[in-house]
Amino acid sequence: xxxxxxxxxxxxxLKGVTLNTVAAAQAIGGDITVLVAGSxxxxxxxxxxxxxxxxxxxxxxxxxxxHQLAENVADLVAEVGKGYSHILAPATTSGKNFLPxxxxxLDVQMISEISGVVNATTFQRPIYxxxxxxxxxxxxxTNVLTVRGTSFDPVAAEGGSAAVENLGVAKDAGVxxxxxxxxxxxxRPELTAAKIVISGGRGMQNGDNFEMxxxxxxxxxxxxxxxxxAVDAGFVPNDMQVGQTGKIVAPQLYVAVGISGAIQHxxxxxxxxxxxxxxxxxxxxxxxxxxxxxxxxxxxxxxxxEKLV
Amino acid sequence: MKVLVAVKRVVDYNVKVRxxxxxxxxxxxxxxxxxxxxxxxxVEEAVRLKEKGVATEIIAVAVGPKEAQEQIxxxxxxxxxxGILVEAADVQPLGVAxxxxxxxxxxxxxxxxxxxxxxxxxxxxxGQMLAALAGMGQGTxxxxxxxxxxxxxxxxxxxxxxxxxxxxxxxVVTTDLRLNEPxxxxxxxxxxxxxxxxxxxxxxxxxxxxTPLVKTVKVEPPAERQAGIKVADVAELVDKLKNEAKxx
Numbered sequence: 001x002x003x004x005x006x007x008x009x010x011x012x013x014l015k016g017v018t019l020n021t022v023a024a025a026q027a028i029g030g031d032i033t034v035l036v037a038g039s040x041x042x043x044x045x046x047x048x049x050x051x052x053x054x055x056x057x058x059x060x061x062x063x064x065x066x067h068q069l070a071e072n073v074a075d076l077v078a079e080v081g082k083g084y085s086h087i088l089a090p091a092t093t094s095g096k097n098f099l100p101x102x103x104x105x106l107d108v109q110m111i112s113e114i115s116g117v118v119n120a121t122t123f124q125r126p127i128y129x130x131x132x133x134x135x136x137x138x139x140x141x142t143n144v145l146t147v148r149g150t151s152f153d154p155v156a157a158e159g160g161s162a163a164v165e166n167l168g169v170a171k172d173a174g175v176x177x178x179x180x181x182x183x184x185x186x187x188r189p190e191l192t193a194a195k196i197v198i199s200g201g202r203g204m205q206n207g208d209n210f211e212m213x214x215x216x217x218x219x220x221x222x223x224x225x226x227x228x229x230a231v232d233a234g235f236v237p238n239d240m241q242v243g244q245t246g247k248i249v250a251p252q253l254y255v256a257v258g259i260s261g262a263i264q265h266x267x268x269x270x271x272x273x274x275x276x277x278x279x280x281x282x283x284x285x286x287x288x289x290x291x292x293x294x295x296x297x298x299x300x301x302x303x304x305x306e307k308l309v
Numbered sequence: 310m311k312v313l314v315a316v317k318r319v320v321d322y323n324v325k326v327r328x329x330x331x332x333x334x335x336x337x338x339x340x341x342x343x344x345x346x347x348x349x350x351x352v353e354e355a356v357r358l359k360e361k362g363v364a365t366e367i368i369a370v371a372v373g374p375k376e377a378q379e380q381i382x383x384x385x386x387x388x389x390x391x392g393i394l395v396e397a398a399d400v401q402p403l404g405v406a407x408x409x410x411x412x413x414x415x416x417x418x419x420x421x422x423x424x425x426x427x428x429x430x431x432x433x434x435x436g437q438m439l440a441a442l443a444g445m446g447q448g449t450x451x452x453x454x455x456x457x458x459x460x461x462x463x464x465x466x467x468x469x470x471x472x473x474x475x476x477x478x479x480x481v482v483t484t485d486l487r488l489n490e491p492x493x494x495x496x497x498x499x500x501x502x503x504x505x506x507x508x509x510x511x512x513x514x515x516x517x518x519x520t521p522l523v524k525t526v527k528v529e530p531p532a533e534r535q536a537g538i539k540v541a542d543v544a545e546l547v548d549k550l551k552n553e554a555k556x557x
Contacts, residue, residue: 067472069474070437070440070449071440071446071447074441093465093466093467093468094467094468096433096449097437097447097449097450098437099437100402100433100434100435100441101438101440101441101447102441103403103434103438104406104437104438104439104441104442105441108403108522109401109402109403109521109522109523110402110403110432110434110438111523112431112432112433112434113431113433122526126431126531127335127429127430127431127528128320128326128428128429128431129428129431130531131325131326131335131530132326132335132528132529132530132531133528133529133530133531134525134527134528135526135527135529136523136524136525136526137523137524137526138522138523138524140522140523173446174477175444175445175446175476175480176446176447176474176475176476176477177474177475178472178474179473179474179475180472181467181470181471181472181473182470182471183469183470183471184469184470190468192468196556196557220557228486232486238466238487239466239470244431245486247468252556253550253554253557263325270531273556274550274554274556275534275537276550282539287536287539288534288536289534289536290536291538292537292540292546292550292554293536293537293538293539293540294539294540294542295539296542296543301543304543305543305546305547308543308544308547309547309557
């Protein structure tokens with residue numbers, strides 16, 4: 001068996017979720033090769049070569065891959081991936097974008113967002129917004145899988161010494177081009193990588209009140225998220241949304257403030273190690289999953305929390 | 310230009326699904342079915358393009374059981390001009406993408422709009438697979454779509470923010486939640502939709518084999534999380550987090 005893992009990065013540094021994906025590859029077994037595609041991303045390949053358990057790194061360094069355009073990346077991965085028994089990518093918006101394209105090019109039925117590896121051909125994955133877990137089996141020549149990062153503990157970023165092979169290939173499919181991007185600038189950790197996440201819901205009442213959560217977050221080194229209700233109400237941007245249709249998080253500590261606990265939201269955070277709920281409605285479903293529940297007015301509780309932590 | 314919209318019949322998003330007693334799947338007996346919410350957004354976007362004079366004809370396509378005619382009728386009531394149902398049960402995303410590719414070859418739409426994922430299988434694959442099979446560019450997880458001069462600019466919701474790409478037409482777009490707010494069908498339009506043409510096809514008509522490639526071994530409920538304790542005040546909460554859970 002041989003597993004190809006697609007590295008997630010921003011051309012400058014390797015994203016942590018790659019380590020979780022390598023962990024899934026280890027659970028499958030066999031030789032692990034990491035593919036780094038980007039532009040000016042030699043440093044990323046060097047970092048990938050140090051990941052524990054990786055035997056080879058392939059580098060495709062060209063302008064065609066700078067913005068991870070699905071059309072160009074999929075052609076590359078389908079070509080490089082042909083000889084492998086498994087092709088894995090993190091279930092990020094990037095992996096979800098290009099990997100189904102790879103599967104179609106290889107005439108393979110992909111398996112999305114695996115949360116468990118039973119054996120090399122059998123996997124677990126959540127369906128119906130996490131309300132059911134399916135165990136699926138595939139006897140296809142190549143298994144193409146996205147990996148839910150929070151379901152696998154990351155492997156060590158150091159300890160390996162794999163060789164880096166420059167593929168020297170580049171192909172622009174010629175059907176798409178990058179126009180621009182607006183990335184939220186924040187000094188706080190990224191939601192999916194943070195050890196502590198504090199999220200606000202409809203109970204926050206408006207976007208300005210999220211300032212209270214930012215203050216607590218900055219004292220704890222936490223990321224700030226939101227429920228879909230808060231996003232739909234326009235309090236905060238969509239990239240802060242935690243839930244089935246947003247980001248899936250599993251931090252050491254998740255603090256839900258003014259969040260009722262809709263199934264949609266729970267699907268995105270219920271694998272957190274410790275869950276705290278602060279809500280004035282003691283009947284709120286969020287208390288059914290919380291390790292520590294505080295029935296209180298958040299406008300009093302949150303400033304007090306900021307003082308005490 | 311012609312726009313093709315794919316719609317899927319799924320369990321209504323308000324229904325809390327239960328795993329079947331024999332663990333073969335989820336229990337769908339007497340459960341309310343509806344159009345997948347992301348597909349509603351896709352239909353709405355197509356209708357808006359027609360209202361702007363960009364789209365000239367909207368074709369709604371579904372792959373599903375015969376009851377999926379209801380979802381095509383809904384799309385017709387919302388503004389689609391005609392429908393195609395490929396009658397087949399439990400077709401996996403690659404099979405659906407192959408059927409859509411065959412229909413795209415016949416109909417030659419300039420734009421295909423799909424939901425980013427269906428809320429039953431949560432696969433998030435079909436649009437990307439169709440784009441690959443048809444050799445088209447793809448704008449997935451769209452929050453804004455602008456068609457102009459033989460290309461479409463799509464703003465996409467990505468981790469950490471937004472990305473805008475420019476795609477040559479014909480192209481595939483998959484919808485995210487913020488793209489638009491779907492309208493409701495009016496009663497007169499629901500009546501009119503009954504008279505709009507709806508073709509019923511079979512996978513064999515397109516020469517597509519839809520045999521599943523991935524087998525579901527079993528379906529189980531997720532591990533339940535036990536409710537913890539209620540704390541009296543913030544001081545007790547902070548104490549528990551520091552000394553009991555040791556997470557801060």
